[in-house]
Amino acid sequence: MSFTLHGISVSQGIAIGRAYLIAPAALEVAHYLVEPNNVEAEVIRFGVAQQTVYDELVALRAELPPDAPNEMGAFLNVHILILHDELLVKEVIKLIRTRRYNAEWALTEQLECLAKHFDAIHDEYLRERKADLEQVVERVLKALAGLPATVVINNTMKRDTDEMIVVAHDIAPADMLKFKTQIFRGFVTDLGGRTSHTAIVARSLSIPAAVGMQQASLLIRQDDMIIIDGDCGVVIVDPAPIVLEEYACRQSKKLLEKRKLQRLKFSPAKTICGTKIDLLANIELPDDARAALDAGAVGVGLFRTEFLFMNPHGDLLEEEQQFNAYRYVVQTMNGFPVTIRTIDVGSDKSINSRNEFEVAPNPALGLRAIRWSLSEPQMFLTQLRSILRASVFGPVKILVPMLAHACEIDQTLALIAQAKQQLDDAGLEYDPHILVGAMIEIPAAVIALPLFLKRFDFLSIGTNDLIQYTLAIDRADNAVAHLYNPLHPAILRLISMTLYATRQAGIPVSVCGEMAGDPTLTKLLLGMGLTEFSMHPSQLLLVKQEVLRTQLKSLGKPVEDILASYKPEEVQAALDRLMQA
Ligand code: PEP
Numbered sequence: 001m002s003f004t005l006h007g008i009s010v011s012q013g014i015a016i017g018r019a020y021l022i023a024p025a026a027l028e029v030a031h032y033l034v035e036p037n038n039v040e041a042e043v044i045r046f047g048v049a050q051q052t053v054y055d056e057l058v059a060l061r062a063e064l065p066p067d068a069p070n071e072m073g074a075f076l077n078v079h080i081l082i083l084h085d086e087l088l089v090k091e092v093i094k095l096i097r098t099r100r101y102n103a104e105w106a107l108t109e110q111l112e113c114l115a116k117h118f119d120a121i122h123d124e125y126l127r128e129r130k131a132d133l134e135q136v137v138e139r140v141l142k143a144l145a146g147l148p149a150t151v152v153i154n155n156t157m158k159r160d161t162d163e164m165i166v167v168a169h170d171i172a173p174a175d176m177l178k179f180k181t182q183i184f185r186g187f188v189t190d191l192g193g194r195t196s197h198t199a200i201v202a203r204s205l206s207i208p209a210a211v212g213m214q215q216a217s218l219l220i221r222q223d224d225m226i227i228i229d230g231d232c233g234v235v236i237v238d239p240a241p242i243v244l245e246e247y248a249c250r251q252s253k254k255l256l257e258k259r260k261l262q263r264l265k266f267s268p269a270k271t272i273c274g275t276k277i278d279l280l281a282n283i284e285l286p287d288d289a290r291a292a293l294d295a296g297a298v299g300v301g302l303f304r305t306e307f308l309f310m311n312p313h314g315d316l317l318e319e320e321q322q323f324n325a326y327r328y329v330v331q332t333m334n335g336f337p338v339t340i341r342t343i344d345v346g347s348d349k350s351i352n353s354r355n356e357f358e359v360a361p362n363p364a365l366g367l368r369a370i371r372w373s374l375s376e377p378q379m380f381l382t383q384l385r386s387i388l389r390a391s392v393f394g395p396v397k398i399l400v401p402m403l404a405h406a407c408e409i410d411q412t413l414a415l416i417a418q419a420k421q422q423l424d425d426a427g428l429e430y431d432p433h434i435l436v437g438a439m440i441e442i443p444a445a446v447i448a449l450p451l452f453l454k455r456f457d458f459l460s461i462g463t464n465d466l467i468q469y470t471l472a473i474d475r476a477d478n479a480v481a482h483l484y485n486p487l488h489p490a491i492l493r494l495i496s497m498t499l500y501a502t503r504q505a506g507i508p509v510s511v512c513g514e515m516a517g518d519p520t521l522t523k524l525l526l527g528m529g530l531t532e533f534s535m536h537p538s539q540l541l542l543v544k545q546e547v548l549r550t551q552l553k554s555l556g557k558p559v560e561d562i563l564a565s566y567k568p569e570e571v572q573a574a575l576d577r578l579m580q581a
C-alpha cells in the first residue's frame, strides 16, 4: 500500500530506491548489581571499553579517505572529546562505585540524565548534539558487549540494478562514511533537524535526505520501494508506477541540470547588461573554505566563528588557536577577501559556563552576539587580536553581529582600537586599514541606519535574524515556522531601505542570510540594487545561473510592483512576473 511521510528537507534532490533498514540505535542493556568485591573490576571493564572506542575513533579518523566530507574529521573529534568528558566518565564511575550498577546500567542512567539537560536547550544546533552523545554511548555499549563498532553493510543486500536508501532511527556520523558507496542513494531518519549531523553530512555529500520523519523506521519495511523528494522533505513509500515514472523523469532532469550547472563554475558572475555581481560563501569551519573555492566563490562573505567554539566543554579557544584557524582560511582563500564575523552566541549556548545548562528567559532577545562579546571584553579582545593578526596573510574584514545601539557601536570600535594598540605594544603585525562592518539584522538598525553609515566601512544584511525580529518569530521554533516569510512586505521594505540608503552613502553592502542563496529571490535582490551575495557554497552556482539570465533594466517595474503590494498573492504574482523578466 502506498503512503507518504512528511519530515524536514535537509538535502535537496530526488532519490529512488529500496529501503535498507538499520536496526534502532539503542541497545537493550542488562541491569544488575555488581558484587562489592567486583566493583573495581567493573570500573576497569568500563575503562577498557572506553579505550576500545577511543582506538576505533582514532583509527577511523586516520583512515578518512581523501574525498570524505570535511565535517567528518570534526565530528570524530567531537566524539573523542565526548568519550572523555568528565560529565560522562566521572559520573558513570561514581554510579558503579556508589550504587554498584553494572557498567551498561551506569552508562545508560547517566545518558538519560544528560539527555534531559540537552532537551532543555533552546538552541537547535546544541540541542541536536544530544545525538552525538547517544552515538558515543552506543559505541561504548557495543564495546562492553564485544560487538563490532560500526554498522556492517550486509553484502548480500547489494543489487546491481536497484539503488538503496538507508532508513534508520538515527545515523552516527562515523557510520555515514560506511554508507558513502555507490549503492546508497539517500537517507531517511526518524530523528534530526536541519542542523543534525546526518543532515550536514548528507548536504556535503549532495545526497538527498529527509530527517525528522518520526516513525519512518517503524513504518517502512526492508526492501520497500521508496522515493525521497529532498526538495520538500517528503518520502513516498511503495509508490504507484505512474508516480515512480514521474519522479524518475524529474530525477534525470535534475541530474542533467546539476551537470550543466558545473559549467558555470569559471564564468564570471555578470548580468546580461554587464554588471559584475560578487558571489561569496558563508562558512562555519576553516575547512569549509575549500568548498567555497570549489564552488567558485570570490571570497568568504561570512565566517560564523562561533562554530569554532562549539565543543562539548564550551571551551574558548586561546589566541593562538583562533589565529591559526583564521589564518588557515585567509591562506586557503588565496587573495580573495575573508569576512570574519565576531562570535555570535547567546546565553542559551553557555559557551563560557562549563557544565551549566542555564537557559535565558528569552535567549534570542538576551545576551547574544555583540552583547555577549561586550560583556566579556577580555574574550572579545582575544578574538579581535586573532582576527587582526590573520589580516597579515590576506584581505580580512571584521564583521560585528546584532548591533542596534550607538553605545554598542562606540564600545566595539573602541575595543578594536584597543586590540590594535595591544598588538602594537607586543610588536605584532596586522593590517592597520582593516575594514570593519556591521550586520544589519535588527529592525532598529535599519530604521536608525545613519548611526551605522557614518561609523562602518561596509554593512551586511542578516536576513535570517531580520525576519525573526521583525516578524517576532523564533527561527528555531517549528510551531511558528509557517509564519517565517522572507516575502512579507515589512521584510522587503527593510531590505530595500537598507540598499537604498547604503547606495546613497556610497557604503558597500551585502546580504548574507539565507535569502541570498535562494535562486527564486536572486532577481528580486538584484532589482533592489544588491550586487554582493553571500551564501552556502552549494547554492552558489544556482544563484549565478540567475545572475547570468538577468537584464537589470527589465527588473524595475516588477520589483516596484512587489514593493507596492501588501497582499501575499499580489506579491507572489509580481514575483512570478519578475522571474520571467
Ligand atoms: C542572519 O541572521 O541572517 C545571519 C546571516 O546570521 P546567522 O544566521 O548566523 O544568525
Ligand code: MG
Pocket (backbone or CB within 6 Å): 401, 441, 462, 464, 465
Ligand atoms: Mg544573524
